[in-house]
Amino acid sequence: MSDSNVCNGLSNRKSIVLKKHDVLELLARWLILIAVVTPSVTAAQSAEDVLLSSLVFRGTVTKVEASTLQLVPASPNTIVVKVDLVFRTTDVSSDYTNREVTVYVKDPSALKPGDKAVFFTQGWMLEDGVGLKEVSHAKVTATGALDTSLKKMIASAIQQEDNKLFQERTANANLVVEGQVISTERVDILPAAGGEGGIPLQMVFSEHNPLLKKAVIQVSKAYADTAGETPQLKTVTVIYASSQDLAWADAPKFEVGDKGLFVLKRAQSNLEIRDFLKNVNGRIDGLDRNYVGPNPLDFFPKSEIERIRPLIKPTVPQLNP
Amino acid sequence: MRLKFTPWCRLIILLLVTGMSVSLAAQQPTITVINIIPKALGYENNQDSEPNLAVNPANVNQTAASAFTPGVGFCGPETAPIFVSTNGGNSWAANCIVPSDESGATEDITLRFGETSNVLYAGILRRPHPWLTYRMNILRTRNFTGPDLMSVMVDRLKVDQPYIQTLSTPTGDRVYVGNNDFGAGKQTATIDHSFDSGATTPNFGFTRIETRTTADQNGPATRIAVHSDGTAYAIFYGWRSIVGSFWSSALITTDVVVVRDDDLNTGSTRFASLKDVDGLSGMRVVRDRKLPWLNAAQPNFGNERFVGSNISIAVDPRNGKSGTVYVAWADRLGSDDYTLHLRRSTDRGQTWSDDWKTITNATNPSLAINSDGVLAFLYQQLTGPPDRPRWDTHLELTTIDSALTSGQNYVLASVRADKPDPRGVPYIGDYIHIMAVGKNFYGIFSANNTPDNANFPNKVIYQRNANFATHQLFSPDNSVEVPASIDPFFVKVLMP
Numbered sequence: 001m002s003d004s005n006v007c008n009g010l011s012n013r014k015s016i017v018l019k020k021h022d023v024l025e026l027l028a029r030w031l032i033l034i035a036v037v038t039p040s041v042t043a044a045q046s047a048e049d050v051l052l053s054s055l056v057f058r059g060t061v062t063k064v065e066a067s068t069l070q071l072v073p074a075s076p077n078t079i080v081v082k083v084d085l086v087f088r089t090t091d092v093s094s095d096y097t098n099r100e101v102t103v104y105v106k107d108p109s110a111l112k113p114g115d116k117a118v119f120f121t122q123g124w125m126l127e128d129g130v131g132l133k134e135v136s137h138a139k140v141t142a143t144g145a146l147d148t149s150l151k152k153m154i155a156s157a158i159q160q161e162d163n164k165l166f167q168e169r170t171a172n173a174n175l176v177v178e179g180q181v182i183s184t185e186r187v188d189i190l191p192a193a194g195g196e197g198g199i200p201l202q203m204v205f206s207e208h209n210p211l212l213k214k215a216v217i218q219v220s221k222a223y224a225d226t227a228g229e230t231p232q233l234k235t236v237t238v239i240y241a242s243s244q245d246l247a248w249a250d251a252p253k254f255e256v257g258d259k260g261l262f263v264l265k266r267a268q269s270n271l272e273i274r275d276f277l278k279n280v281n282g283r284i285d286g287l288d289r290n291y292v293g294p295n296p297l298d299f300f301p302k303s304e305i306e307r308i309r310p311l312i313k314p315t316v317p318q319l320n321p
Numbered sequence: 322m323r324l325k326f327t328p329w330c331r332l333i334i335l336l337l338v339t340g341m342s343v344s345l346a347a348q349q350p351t352i353t354v355i356n357i358i359p360k361a362l363g364y365e366n367n368q369d370s371e372p373n374l375a376v377n378p379a380n381v382n383q384t385a386a387s388a389f390t391p392g393v394g395f396c397g398p399e400t401a402p403i404f405v406s407t408n409g410g411n412s413w414a415a416n417c418i419v420p421s422d423e424s425g426a427t428e429d430i431t432l433r434f435g436e437t438s439n440v441l442y443a444g445i446l447r448r449p450h451p452w453l454t455y456r457m458n459i460l461r462t463r464n465f466t467g468p469d470l471m472s473v474m475v476d477r478l479k480v481d482q483p484y485i486q487t488l489s490t491p492t493g494d495r496v497y498v499g500n501n502d503f504g505a506g507k508q509t510a511t512i513d514h515s516f517d518s519g520a521t522t523p524n525f526g527f528t529r530i531e532t533r534t535t536a537d538q539n540g541p542a543t544r545i546a547v548h549s550d551g552t553a554y555a556i557f558y559g560w561r562s563i564v565g566s567f568w569s570s571a572l573i574t575t576d577v578v579v580v581r582d583d584d585l586n587t588g589s590t591r592f593a594s595l596k597d598v599d600g601l602s603g604m605r606v607v608r609d610r611k612l613p614w615l616n617a618a619q620p621n622f623g624n625e626r627f628v629g630s631n632i633s634i635a636v637d638p639r640n641g642k643s644g645t646v647y648v649a650w651a652d653r654l655g656s657d658d659y660t661l662h663l664r665r666s667t668d669r670g671q672t673w674s675d676d677w678k679t680i681t682n683a684t685n686p687s688l689a690i691n692s693d694g695v696l697a698f699l700y701q702q703l704t705g706p707p708d709r710p711r712w713d714t715h716l717e718l719t720t721i722d723s724a725l726t727s728g729q730n731y732v733l734a735s736v737r738a739d740k741p742d743p744r745g746v747p748y749i750g751d752y753i754h755i756m757a758v759g760k761n762f763y764g765i766f767s768a769n770n771t772p773d774n775a776n777f778p779n780k781v782i783y784q785r786n787a788n789f790a791t792h793q794l795f796s797p798d799n800s801v802e803v804p805a806s807i808d809p810f811f812v813k814v815l816m817p
Binding site for chain 1: 364392398402405406408413416424446451452453455481628745798
């Protein structure tokens with residue numbers, strides 16, 4: 001990645017949903033700024049455009065009704081743009097600066113050769129050449145200060161969005177703790193009707209079976225709930241998918257010794273676990289004392305705790321601490 | 322006696338010998354193997370396993386392929402790529418048109434073109450899905466190189482391993498999707514189908530194809546073969562009992578079952594045309610076979626897993642030949658093997674041959690028959706010593722009208738099976754694919770992508786930057802070395 005790129009801070013957190021929220025304010029500031037620099041800019045862009053884009057760059061239109069792609073013939077909607085400066089890319093492995101790319105534009109009449117614009121785009125087609133799909137664009141006539149401020153604002157906006165998603169996750173959690181995994185074991189699914197206790201019930205043989213396990217976390221710090229109460233816990237037990245199958249590639253998995261911050265919801269209230277148990281006519285002993293944290297945002301290793309600790313919001317009070 | 326040859330005689334002999342050589346050479350197919358990762362995607366080192374392929378029968382220049390290749394980084398939010406080609410697979414692009422979630426990933430995905438409609442259909446396991454279940458989508462696009470996402474025709478939960486097949490009729494495309502539907506009770510082998518899949522709002526239904534008591538479920542794989550006369554076959558594992566746990570190791574007792582439908586669009590009882598001696602629908606090609614279950618990378622099996630998904634079926638496409646059908650499946654004969662079997666029926670699945678081929682320590686069988694009656698058998702076999710295992714991808718071509726003897730066997734790839742280290746499972750995939758259009762074959766498999774000509778006896782073409790002398794891969798701008806990984810390889814077999 002070039003130094004000029006603003007790397008998406010979420011690149012290693014694939015399952016974070018990008019939404020607009022607080023970015024609107026920042027983008028409004030940016031729009032005001034570039035509107036001063038170039039009156040041709042309209043408010044067509046929104047925060048959502050930034051967050052919907054995998055590549056935001058300033059470029060110069062070199063050809064219209066043209067294509068750099070072997071597979072895509074030129075059409076009124078395809079234009080060729082030279083990338084002058086990348087503001088944001090989710091692709092940290094490639095640098096498109098100074099490359100000509102094909103952009104599939106919404107309005108073929110909006111741009112002509114020589115026009116400079118900030119393009120908000122999504123990846124469309126990769127071959128020898130690169131094809132992008134326009135989310136929106138804003139013509140610009142000046143750069144310099146605009147580049148610097150836009151780059152900073154996009155980075156800031158994305159970081160804010162990152163933080164906001166985490167805060168939403170913690171605010172909706174039942175329990176947020178720091179701690180260390182001290183043991184793991186398989187989750188046995190027992191017959192729901194009882195009376196045959198101890199015999200694992202037949203479960204679904206699927207290559208995508210989650211292979212549920214329990215991790216016992218020794219709690220070193222618990223965070224307060226919305227009532228201001230701090231749970232007094234020595235340990236909590238978390239059910240998680242241990243499968244190495246592709247379907248569970250980004251679900252948090254735990255090993256003894258793992259340290260970090262856990263964002264947890266009560267397993268008993270997890271509709272998916274309940275539905276799963278209903279389907280296999282089974283039960284999990286102690287489910288009402290267990291928690292789940294299946295999202296990539298539900299576990300942060302120790303190295304990230306200092307960064308995220310100030311962002312943690314009080315959690316929803318729990319019924320069974 | 323000593324023979325004497327005049328110059329003229331020598332010349333005639335030389336011409337005859339040369340002519341024979343040329344003639345023999347002309348009988349050889351032209352095989353092309355292409356790594357389909359595009360140059361601009363050359364920085365990626367994902368485990369791009371479990372590939373699938375679609376070739377447009379109406380225009381073989383149009384091809385589409387899939388693998389477990391995430392779109393993160395390049396594709397827009399919540400989209401995943403397929404690979405597309407408009408020049409017969411000679412060059413490929415990644416096209417971000419599969420709906421996904423923030424991971425930009427596809428789970429199971431298979432592709433097929435309508436035979437005359439130019440519509441590309443897909444059966445996928447869709448992300449996002451609820452935490453503890455699966456979500457099947459059946460998708461389509463009328464412009465597979467365009468920028469618009471594929472549209473959703475079917476969206477159903479609890480369904481696993483959708484594997485798609487199509488058939489074009491005068492009234493339009495039919496789409497069949499074999500799957501394992503955990504919403505079906507204990508007889509989970511299922512086929513979703515539509516007879517008007519080209520319509521604006523297509524109608525889909527499904528048929529449960531298992532009729533016997535199961536071990537609470539069927540195996541994950543249901544595969545379908547169709548003939549232009551309307552005959553459709555499907556094959557699945559009819560699980561009868563299970564010993565052991567899915568946690569570590571289980572041994573399943575299974576039948577291999579073939580069902581047939583003589584014309585799905587006109588009958589009220591679907592896929593029930595083939596009865597076994599017990600009077601139930603579904604002919605048991607073999608009964609009470611053992612099938613291992615080990616859902617984790619197995620170092621002793623080239624880092625691949627055993628999940629009962631290795632099964633295939635093909636019907637002779639020639640006019641009047643829909644009664645000739647071939648099946649291949651994997652099971653365990655001994656204590657630790659994984660063995661492929663190939664059999665055929667010439668009476669519409671009523672009776673079956675013994676094993677025509679039995680291949681030990683192999684997986685991912687895929688079958689297709691061309692318009693000249695040549696059977697293509699694509700599979701991957703583990704070879705080499707235990708400390709240097711290799712995945713060999715074989716293509717066997719056999720003319721089925723002659724005696725069933727061994728055909729021509731081509732090794733498309735022979736690569737390290739212990740490198741790179743697995744990143745979860747599947748390693749090379751639970752399936753690969755081969756299909757015929759006219760007399761030619763088109764296939765796809767995944768394998769270690771180390772650029773080494775010795776690994777590809779029939780040669781190979783890379784689009785991504787590769788140095789075959791130093792066996793290194795490089796980023797699109799050639800500035801950074803990229804570690805070896807698993808890539809999908811397209812194979813085109815042009816028959817003489």
